Amino acid sequence: MTTRIGLDYQGFQRWRRPFEVGFWVVMLTANTVFNGLVSWFDHVYHSSGTSNLEPWVWEASSSLVILALVPFVVAATRRWPLRFDTWRQSLQVHVLLTVPFCLVHVGAMVGLRSLAYLAMGSHYRFGNVPVELFYEYLKDFRTYLSFVSLISFYGFFVRRLQGEASLLAEPDEGPPVEPVDRPERFLVRKLGKEFLVAARDIEWLQASGNYVNLHVRGRDYPLRATMAGIEERLDPSRFLRVHRSYLINLDHLAEIEPLETGDARLTMRDGAHIPCSRRYRAQLRERFGETPVGA
Structure with a gap:
């Protein structure tokens, strides 16, 4: 017995991969533009110590590294899914994974910014390393767990569309209908x-x-x-x-x-x-x- 639904799983499968990749690209591009504009107004429009390109270099370098790290977050979410029976253990693992996520993000981001500043004939300074690293970790902590939540919700939607199987449970009363x-x-x-x-x-x-x-x-x-x-x-x-x-x-x-x-x-x-x-x-x-x- 089957049920006809508005969105068919097989039809969804045909455009699932472009949708998934495109979602992250569009979302991080929009985030870069929005944050870049805010940063430009804060550092350029309201002051005179920052060039027009610097806010865009900061945001673009950060977004590019985060985009490259998305497959890592997806793989980690599949390995330690947030499900009703295991979410506590999985959440503990994901909290620990925010540390390498931040270290890779900051290290690669600083490298890209240094190359961009060098191309502009300047030198990039990260600032007070412990303070700046802690500041970046707070942002990356929020970003990583937000991504895990988003991926988990998307996976829940896909599973609902696809369907999940389970073994027939033994009845509370009387013999089972078939061998368990x-x-x-x-x-x-x-x-x-x-x-x-x-x-x-x-x-x-x-x-x-x-x-x-x-x-x-x-x-x-x-x-x-x-x-x-x-x-x-x-x-x-x-x-x-x-x-x-x-x-x-x-x-x-x-x-x-x-x-x-x-x-x-x-x-x-x-x-x-x-x-x-x-x-x-x-x-x-x-x-x-x-x-x-x-x-």
Whole structure:
């Protein structure tokens, strides 16, 4: 059972990457222009000791370094996500990460400013290092945690659009409808709606951090579990581990292509290519041999 919604996840995926990159570029560009104008009025219009270019050099150098650090913040947020069950531990880690974030930001920013001043025939002075560094840290502390909050909120929106899977819970009263240790169906939540996905409809699974993505008819539903844990709960006659990060549904396997390295490339019925490492290839030999399977 599916529900039609105004914003489709697959359509969103087509422009997701340009949107994400463009968002940071546009936001930091607008921030640079705004802060540059404020700084220009403060240091040029209201005084005579600063040249017209200096405020723009200050803001542009800072924004360029922060833009370069955005992938680091994104990676850190994925590694330590702010979720209801782990937000306290993750927040502690992110508070500690504000220190290297600030040190890299300030160091690279001062380097860019020094080069810019040198090109203008001048010399850049950072000022009293402990005082200025503490001042910059206060700003970077706010910036880093603001970015983490923004990325976390965006990730929450994407997950709501994409949908999240979970195992069916054992009922409070009475026997479970199906075996809890080997579920026949998974519960998927999407934009406030819930529907069931049959285990046999899962085409392949991929490990992704603390999650395992269930690939079903062109969609990925993240399930909070380990690959080893979910492998134990799937039917071994249907599902087979082929890689450290992949499990496949043998009913959806179309072709096995041996590689010179001893690994193999698996082609699924939906056209997806799944790696098969030498460690697991023997199991495929036992099931199918080396010839293409499926139709």
